[in-house]
Structures are given as C-alpha cells and as structure tokens.
Amino acid sequence: MTKTMIISTVMTLLWTLSFPIMLFILKKRVNSVKKFSANNRNGAMLHIYGKQVKVDGSSLVNVPFTTGKDLEIIVAVTPGQHTIEGIFESTETVGTKTRNVRTEKLSFNLSVEAGHSYSAALYFYSAEERADYYKGRTGKSYLGNSAHYYGRQ
Numbered sequence: 558m559t560k561t562m563i564i565s566t567v568m569t570l571l572w573t574l575s576f577p578i579m580l581f582i583l584k585k586r587v588n589s590v591k592k593f594s595a596n597n598r599n600g601a602m603l604h605i606y607g608k609q610v611k612v613d614g615s616s617l618v619n620v621p622f623t624t625g626k627d628l629e630i631i632v633a634v635t636p637g638q639h640t641i642e643g644i645f646e647s648t649e650t651v652g653t654k655t656r657n658v659r660t661e662k663l664s665f666n667l668s669v670e671a672g673h674s675y676s677a678a679l680y681f682y683s684a685e686e687r688a689d690y691y692k693g694r695t696g697k698s699y700l701g702n703s704a705h706y707y708g709r710q
Contacts, residue, residue, distance in 0.1 A: 586626055593623040597633035601669035605630045606678035607643035609662065614640065629676075636671040640664060645679035656681075 594602060603612075606629045612620045621633045642664040649656045660679060669675055680687060688695050 583626070586624065589623055590625055590631060593621075593631065593633070597621065599671055600633045600635050601671060602674040603632045603634055603639075603641070603669065604674065604676040604678075605632060605641065605643060606647075606676070607645040610641070610643040612639060612641060614642075629678075634669055636669060638666060638668050640666050641677055643677075645677075647679040647681060649681045 604625060606627075610617060610630055610632075612632055612634060617630065617632070623631050625631045642662060644660055644662055646657070646659045649658075658679065658681075667675065682690075684695075
C-alpha cells in the first residue's frame with residue numbers, strides 16, 4: 558500500500574467514527590436547549606453570541622444558562638430591565654480574505670418580556686439589510702448598526 562492509500566484509509570475511518578459521535582452530541586445539545594426552554598418558559602430567553610458574558614453584573618455561574626446549537630450562550634432571565642456585558646466577535650469572508658472583528662467589552666441595557674426570545678450579536682451589516690435578507694422575518698433591532706440585539710415573539 559502506498560502512503561496516499563494509508564492516509565486516505567485512516568482519514569475515512571476517522572471520519573466514519575467521528576460523524577455519528579458528532580450527530581449524537583448535536584442531538585443532545587438540541588434536546589438540552591428544548592428542556593432548558595421548557596423549564597424557563599415563564600421568563601425570557603436571551604441568545605448571546607459573545608464571550609466573557611455577564612448578566613446584571615454576575616458571571617454565568619450565578620445565572621441559569623445553557624449552550625445552544627450554534628454554540629451561543631442561552632440565558633434565562635426574568636421579565637424586566639437587565640444589563641448585558643460581553644465581548645462580541647464576528648467573522649466575514651470577502652472573496653479570499655477573512656475579516657475578524659472583536660469588540661472591546663460592551664455593556665448595554667435591555668428590557669425583556671416573558672415568553673419572548675432575544676438575540677445579542679455582532680453583525681457586519683445594518684438592521685435594514687438583515688431584514689431585507691431575511692424578507693422581514695427578523696425581530697426588532699434595539700441598538701445601532703455594529704451590535705444588535707433582536708427581540709422575537
């Protein structure tokens with residue numbers, strides 16, 4: 558056997574073994590999010606696409622949270638006013654170049670309602686461009702163009 562055949566065989570074997578494991582992990586994560594949402598249905602869900610997140614000045618150790626399907630942090634909060642703090646990152650590919658952007662630590666206040674879901678993320682485009690792209694199926698943007706949080710019913 559040539560080296561190319563050995564490498565191809567090993568890679569195929571690794572992929573064959575890892576694929577079902579990854580599917581199992583993804584299914585487990587999706588079920589965990591559903592259970593978390595059901596257990597916290599009297600509050601609001603906040604999907605945060607960031608790092609070093611704090612809610613009302615507390616680290617995530619003191620706040621009920623889980624990790625979502627897209628590796629976002631999902632936090633259950635009570636209805637009312639909350640302060641969210643974190644570092645937001647995003648990547649954009651333009652042609653063959655990749656642009657990575659990382660914010661300084663941002664802090665913003667938001668008011669949430671029970672039974673609603675909100676997303677906090679960094680985008681490279683305006684809220685209007687996002688609404689056009691998704692044909693109006695987005696929530697309302699509450700912040701400026703560089704960082705948004707969206708509320709949905």
